[in-house]
Amino acid sequence: MVNLYLKDDNIKVKVSNSKSLREIARKSGASMEFGCRVGDCSTCVAKVVKGNELLSPITQKEIFALEAMGSSDKDLRLMCQCSINADEGEIEISYFF
Amino acid sequence: MSHLVAKLSKSVDFIGAFDPKIRTFDIIMKTANGSSYNSYVVRGSEGVAVMDTVKKEFSDEFFLRLESVCKYEEIKYIVLHHLEPDHSGALEELMKRAPKAKLIISGRAVMMLKGIIKSDVAFETANTGKKISLGDKTIEFLSTPFLHWPDTMSSYLHEEKILFSGDVFGSHYYDERLFDDEVGDFSYAFKYYYEHIMRPFKQYVLQALNLYSRFEIKTIAPLHGPILRTNPQYYIDKYEAWSSEDKFRKSTFGKKMFSVFYMSSYDNTHKMAEVIMEGADTVEGIVASMYDLASLDEKNMIDLLEESDAVIVGSPTINGDAVKPAWDLLSCMAYLESQGKIGASFGSYGWTGEAPEMLHDRMRWLKFRLPVQPIKIKLIPTEEELNDCFAFGKEIAEITMGKMVEMEI
Ligand SMILES: Cc1cc2nc3c(=O)[nH]c(=O)nc-3n(C[C@H](O)[C@H](O)[C@H](O)COP(=O)(O)O)c2cc1C
Ligand code: FES
Ligand SMILES: [Fe+2]
Ligand SMILES: [Fe+2]
DSSP states (O other): OEEEEEGGGTEEEEEOTTOBHHHHHHHHTOOOOOSSSSSSSOTTEEEEEEOGGGBOOOOHHHHHHHHHHTOOOTTEEEGGGOBBOOSSEEEEEESOO | OOSSOEEEETTEEEOOEEETTOOEETTTEEOSSOEEEOOEEEEETTEEEEEOOOOGGGHHHHHHHHHHHOOGGGEEEEEOSOOOHHHHTTHHHHHHHOTTOEEEEEGGGHHHHHHHOSSOOOEEEEOTTOEEEOSSOEEEEEEOTTSSSTTOEEEEEGGGTEEEEETTTOOOOOOTTOBTTTSOOOHHHHHHHIIIIIGGGHHHHHHHHHHHTTSOOSEEEESSSOBBOSOHHHHHHHHHHHHHHHHHHHHHHTOEEEEEEEOOSSSHHHHHHHHHHHHHHTSTTEEEEEEEGGGOOHHHHHHHHHHOSEEEEEOOOBTTBOOHHHHHHHHGGGGSOOTTOEEEEEEEESSOOOHHHHHHHHHHHTTOBOOSOOEEEESSOOHHHHHHHHHHHHHHHHHHTTOOEEEEO
C-alpha cells in the first residue's frame, strides 16, 4: 500500500496500486476539484509535493495543459489523469500552490 | 451613436458598442439600463492593435468605429482577453478583413478557440511577461485566469499606463459619456458585477491585483461599462476589500463557523438538526448555528454560506427528492468559492429516503469536502439515533478544526 497525504484536506489514506486519484478523492471525500474529468480544462491541477514518480507517467494532455498555463513545473499534474503506479512509498499532494 | 469614438489617451481610442436594451446578461445578471461591449484600438508607430471585439449583433457599430480610426491593413495584432462571445462575436469577420493581423490569446484559450470560431486561424499565445511591440508602444500581458473564464488575461500599455483588465472592474451600465467622471452613478452596478461575476473567484482576484500592483496605472479600460480614469486605485481598493472580507471576519473571532441548514414539516429533520448542532458545539473553536431554510432569502443564503466553514444540509425526502429550498441553497454556491468548505447532509424520511444522498452527491460536484457519509433516519428519531446525530455533528466539527482523517482505499 502507498501512503498518500492530501495536505490541504489533512487526509491520510493507504491506497493500493492502480487506484485513480478520482476514485480516491470520491471515497475519501477530499475537496480536490474536478471539472471536465478528461484532461481538457485544467481545473484539477495540483502539485505533487512528494512522490511524483509513484504516479502514472505524465500524459500528452498534461504536457499540453502545463504549456497552456505557461508553467515548467514538472510536479504539477492533472489529478483526473493520474493513478497510483507503485506498491509502496509516500505521496503528498497539495491543491493550493 | 452620439459620438463616434472616444479618446482614452493620445494613442488609444474606444471603438466598442452600446447595448441600451439588454436587461439580462449571461442569464444570471440584471441590468437596469443596458451595458456596453468595450473594445479599444492602440496606435503605435508600427501599426495598430485591436483590443477585443463585441457581441456579434453589434458588429456593424464596431466596424464603423474601427474604420474611423484605422485601416484594416494597419492592424498588426488582435488581442482577445478572453473568448466569451460578448467580446469575440466580431472576431471571425475582423480576421477576414484584416488578414495580416496576428491573433493573440492566452495559453488557456487554445483549447476553447475551436469552440468559438469554426475556421482555422493562426494565433500566438501570451502568458505573464509576454510583450508585443507596435514600434513606439509596448503592450505587456498578465495571466489573470478565472476572472471569470479560465482563459482570462489582462494587458498593460506601458507608455500610457493603461490597464486593459478584461471583465475585471467591469459594470453592466450603459452610458455613452463613458468615463467615470462623466457618467451617472454606476457604483451599484460596479458592485453588483463583482458579486455576480468575480465573487466565486476571490483568490484569483487577489492574485490578479498582486500582478497589477507591479504597474503604475493611470486608466483602467474594462470590457463593460465606464472607463475608470479619475482614481483607478479607488476601484482596485474596492476589489481588494471585497475579496479579503470573509477572511477578515473569521480571523477577527478566530473561530470556525458550522452552519446547519434544514427544513422540516413534522419536526423530525428539525430534531436531527438541533442535535447535530449540539454535538458540533462541544468542539473547541466551533461556533455552531442552525437556520430554517423556509425563512432564508437568497441574499442571506449567500452571505451565510460564504461565512460558513462547514455547511450541513438537512431535508426530509418528499416525493423522492430533497425539498426545493435545499436545492436553492446549494445553487447559491454558483456565486461563491466552495473549495475548502466541508459539507454533509442528513434528513428524516418515510420509505425511500433518497434526499440526504442526493444532496451529498450534489455537494461533491460543488467541490465540497465530504468527510462523512450522509445520515438518514426513518420517521421519528429514537434516542439512540439522536446519539448518532450528536456524534455526526461532533465528528464533522472536529474535522473542520483540522483533525486528521485516516483511511484505507
Ligand atoms: C458567467 C458564466 C459562467 C460560465 N461558467 C462555465 C463553467 O463553469 N463551465 C463551463 O464549462 N462553461 C461555463 N460557461 C460557458 C458556457 O457554458 C458557454 O458559453 C455555453 O456555450 C453557453 O451556452 P448558451 O449559448 O446555451 O447559453 C460560463 C459562461 C458564463 C457566461
Ligand atoms: S478535470 Fe478537467 S483537466 Fe482534469
Ligand atoms: Fe466575460
Ligand atoms: Fe464580458
